[in-house]
Amino acid sequence: MNEQVNIMIMVDSIQALVDQRLDGNCFMVDDSRFFSKQKGTLHLDTQCIPGQLIHWTVKAVDVQTPVSIKQISFEPYQQIFNTTNVENLDALVWNGIVPYLGNKQQTYKYKVVLQIGKGKKSTLETFTPSLTILPPY
Amino acid sequence: MSQQFGIMVMIDVKSALKTRNLRDHAYLIDNMKDFGSQNEGTNALISKVSGTYWANGNQAGEEVMNWLAIDINDMPQTVQKPSYYTYFRAKTIENFLKKHLTNVSRSEQGDTNTNDTDDRQLDIKVSQQGFNSILEQLQDITNVAEGGLKTNTDSTKNIESDWPLVSLTGQLESGDIKVIQEENNYINLPPVITNITGEAVDLGIIYPAEYGSPNFITRGWYWCATVNTAKAGKYRYTMHITLFDLVIKDDQISWKPVQLTLDSHILISKDAMRNGFTGAGDSYLPIY
Amino acid sequence: MNYVNIKALVDVVAVLSNDQLDGNMYLFDTNKLQGSTKEGTSNLESAVQKNDQVLWSTYGLEVESYVKICDITVDETYLTKPKAEYYEGTNIQYWTSRVLKTPETTIPYSIQFEVGDTTTLFATKKGPSIKPVNR
Numbered sequence: 218m219n220e221q222v223n224i225m226i227m228v229d230s231i232q233a234l235v236d237q238r239l240d241g242n243c244f245m246v247d248d249s250r251f252f253s254k255q256k257g258t259l260h261l262d263t264q265c266i267p268g269q270l271i272h273w274t275v276k277a278v279d280v281q282t283p284v285s286i287k288q289i290s291f292e293p294y295q296q297i298f299n300t301t302n303v304e305n306l307d308a309l310v311w312n313g314i315v316p317y318l319g320n321k322q323q324t325y326k327y328k329v330v331l332q333i334g335k336g337k338k339s340t341l342e343t344f345t346p347s348l349t350i351l352p353p354y
Numbered sequence: 355m356s357q358q359f360g361i362m363v364m365i366d367v368k369s370a371l372k373t374r375n376l377r378d379h380a381y382l383i384d385n386m387k388d389f390g391s392q393n394e395g396t397n398a399l400i401s402k403v404s405g406t407y408w409a410n411g412n413q414a415g416e417e418v419m420n421w422l423a424i425d426i427n428d429m430p431q432t433v434q435k436p437s438y439y440t441y442f443r444a445k446t447i448e449n450f451l452k453k454h455l456t457n458v459s460r461s462e463q464g465d466t467n468t469n470d471t472d473d474r475q476l477d478i479k480v481s482q483q484g485f486n487s488i489l490e491q492l493q494d495i496t497n498v499a500e501g502g503l504k505t506n507t508d509s510t511k512n513i514e515s516d517w518p519l520v521s522l523t524g525q526l527e528s529g530d531i532k533v534i535q536e537e538n539n540y541i542n543l544p545p546v547i548t549n550i551t552g553e554a555v556d557l558g559i560i561y562p563a564e565y566g567s568p569n570f571i572t573r574g575w576y577w578c579a580t581v582n583t584a585k586a587g588k589y590r591y592t593m594h595i596t597l598f599d600l601v602i603k604d605d606q607i608s609w610k611p612v613q614l615t616l617d618s619h620i621l622i623s624k625d626a627m628r629n630g631f632t633g634a635g636d637s638y639l640p641i642y
Numbered sequence: 643m644n645y646v647n648i649k650a651l652v653d654v655v656a657v658l659s660n661d662q663l664d665g666n667m668y669l670f671d672t673n674k675l676q677g678s679t680k681e682g683t684s685n686l687e688s689a690v691q692k693n694d695q696v697l698w699s700t701y702g703l704e705v706e707s708y709v710k711i712c713d714i715t716v717d718e719t720y721l722t723k724p725k726a727e728y729y730e731g732t733n734i735q736y737w738t739s740r741v742l743k744t745p746e747t748t749i750p751y752s753i754q755f756e757v758g759d760t761t762t763l764f765a766t767k768k769g770p771s772i773k774p775v776n777r
Contacts, residue, residue, distance in 0.1 A: 281360045281706075282655050289631070310628070313629075348639075364668075387653065396682055
C-alpha cells in the first residue's frame with residue numbers, strides 16, 4: 218500500500234477573483250511526515266520519497282463559493298491529459314505516485330491552475346509550490 | 355465540490371398575502387448558474403447538482419443544499435464582511451433590531467414572566483429576557499407532524515412577536531397602528547420555510563433537515579439537505595413556507611401565519627471520477 | 643404614499659469571474675400587482691406613478707460577500723436624483739427617490755455597484771427601467 222501525502226489548497230475565492238491573483242488569497246498545507254517548508258503559503262515545498270502517493274485537494278474558505286483544480290503540471294508544463302474541455306472538474310482526482318529519479322535530493326516546482334466559477338476571469342494560476350524528492354532510504 | 359449550494363427564495367410577501375398566491379410572487383436564485391442551473395430568477399428554477407462516483411459505484415462527493423426565504427420588502431440582513439474597521443460591523447441591521455426587541459409580554463393564556471406592569475402598552479421596549487423564537491410559538495399552535503411543522507391556517511391564535519414594527523426605511527414605528535397598516539409602510543415578520551417534501555424527498559434523493567444557525571432573519575433556523583446523486587434525473591420538491599400577515603386586535607399587533615407551498619426541481623447528473631493527470635487511473639507523477 | 647421597494651441580488655462570484663454585471667444581477671420589486679414586469683432579471687421594469695417613493699437596496703447571493711450600490715443615474719424629468727441613506731443606527735445603505743412625473747413609456751435608468759470590494763465597480767449597461775402603472 219502506498220503511503221499517502223495530502224496537500225490541501227485553501228482559497229478565498231472572492232478576494233482571489235477581485236485581485237486576479239492567488240498570491241495572498243490562497244494558502245497550502247500538507248501532512249507529510251517529513252519536514253515540509255513554507256507551510257501555509259503558496260511557496261509550500263512538500264518533502265516526499267519515491268513511492269508515496271501525493272493527493273491534492275482544494276477548498277474555498279467561503280463554503281458558498283466554487284473552486285476547482287483545473288491543472289497541476291511540472292516542467293515543461295505539458296499535460297498528458299488536457300483538462301480544458303472537462304465540464305465537471307470535480308470529477309477529477311489529483312493523485313500521483315512520486316517517481317524515483319536518482320539518488321540526489323531534488324526540488325521540483327509545479328504549476329497549479331485553479332478555476333473559480335466560469336468566465337474569462339475565472340482561471341488563476343501559481344508557479345510557486347514545489348515537491349522535494351528525498352533520496353530513498 | 356467543496357462548494358455548498360445556496361438557494362435564495364425571494365418573496366414579494368405583501369403581494370403574495372394579498373393574492374394568497376405564492377407561486378406568482380416568488381423568485382428563486384441559486385449559486386450554480388454557471389454550472390448548469392436553469393431559469394434563475396423565476397419560479398421555475400431547476401438547480402443543477404453534478405454528482406460524482408468512484409469506479410465501484412460509490413458516491414464520491416457530498417453535495418449540500420441550503421435554502422433561505424427572504425422578503426423583497428425587508429432590509430438587507432445578510433452577513434457582510436466589514437469593508438473597513440470592525441467597529442462598523444456592530445452597525446448591522448441585526449444589531450440595530452436586537453436593541454429594539456420588545457418585551458414578549460404575554461401569550462394568549464396570560465403569562466407571568468414579565469417585568470412590565472402594563473402589558474397593553476404599545477411602546478416598543480427593550481427586551482429584558484431575550485425573546486421567544488417564532489418556531490416555539492408556532493409549535494404551540496400546531497401539530498409537530500412527521501418531518502416538520504404543520505400550521506393550522508384556521509387557527510384563531512396568531513403569533514405574538516417581539517419583532518419591532520419597522521418602516522421600509524428602517525425607522526421604528528410608533529403611533530396609531532391602524533394608520534401604519536393603511537399606509538403599508540411596514541416590514542412584515544420575515545417568512546419561514548417550515549418543511550421540504552415531495553418526490554425528491556420521498557425517493558431519497560435529498561435528505562432535508564432543519565439546522566440552527568446564527569442567522570438572525572430566520573430566528574436561528576434554516577433548511578439544509580444532503581443530496582444522493584446515485585440516480586441521475588430531474589426531481590421535484592415542495593417548500594412549505596409560512597408568511598406572516600399583520601393583524602390588529604384590540605390595539606395589539608399580532609401576526610397571522612399563512613402557509614403556502616412552492617415547488618421547484620433539482621437536476622442530477624453524474625460523472626465518473628478520473629485521475630486529473632492521466633484522464634484514467636492513478637500513475638506516476640509527470641516529473642521528468 | 644405608495645412605496646416601490648426594489649431589491650438587487652448580485653451573484654458576486656458570477657459577476658467577478660465573467661467580468662459582467664448584466665445577467666448576474668437580479669432585480670425584484672414589490673409592485674407586480676400594479677404592473678411591474680421582468681421581475682428577477684437585470685431588466686426589471688418597475689411600474690410607478692407620480693409621488694411614489696422608490697427605494698433600492700442590495701444583497702450578495704453568497705452570504706458573506708460584499709456588495710454596495712454606489713450610484714444610481716436616472717432621467718431627472720421623472721425621478722428626483724437618488725440619494726443614499728443609512729438604515730438608522732447601521733452602516734447599511736439604501737437609496738431613495740421620488741417620482742416627479744408618471745412616465746408615459748419605459749424610461750431606462752442605471753445602477754452602479756461595488757462588487758467584492760470597494761474598488762471594483764460594475765454598472766448596468768442594458769439595465770432596469772421605470773414604466774407607467776396598469777390602468
